[in-house]
Amino acid sequence: MPKCYLDSNILVYFKDESSPFHRQVVSQIGSLLEQEAQFFISPLVLDEFLHSFKQGLIFKYKKVKDLPQKLKAALTEVLSLPKLSLVNPPLDFPKQLKVVDLMSKYYLRPRDAYHLLTMQFNDIDSFFSFDNDFKLVFAAKILKPVISQ
């Protein structure tokens, strides 16, 4: 049973039906469910999703009516995905230092290193993302990419 971490871009494309990635995301989520996969996100994923989705709405409509309600509706539907759980990074101080090691080893931004630390801490083995910045992580077989990079 694969344990799969969903990146914020996946959540954005899941809700944005005008995106060229929308159909691929929906179909891939379906195929993971067929494999009885479990999905995971973290508060950092939600933060990124809310911020980029909000910016997406602003780019499109300039002035968005009922922005908080729209964000809440999108978030509610994302959180209703089947087999989805929320996980946290480790909370002890020494493990936070590992973020810096991950940043330098795999050339990651701090927030991407935090995603990786969260996945490692929760024994999550695969990562569903369109972000190319995890190439070295996939190459080192630390994580399995859901879509080939």
Next chain:
Amino acid sequence: MCILPLDKMCNLSHNKFMLNTTQLADFTQRLVPLTYFRRNAGEVLDKLSRYGNFVLTKDGQPVAKLSFFTNKAVSSRRQIEADLKKVKKLAGGFRLGGDLTPEKINQILDDRYAEMLP
């Protein structure tokens, strides 16, 4: 309905457990003499889905356990189909214009950090 696991109930004859009146009534309902089962197998099997399991007895002693068979593969398939239906219902609902490439999303997030730097 089942207060004690069946294996613990079966140890009752060894006086290891004391049951209250409700538990005893429940346990008694689950005891089926072998001769009764032979003559009324259809009725017992009909009740099996409700009770989950019965203990067959011979001369007042438990001799076999009769359990309701659940087809895990079928129920798992049904769950997957329900989940797929739910995903289709939850997907979409917004049209952001299709300009949000993965690189652009990264840029939006990076800009947010940059804005906060002095």
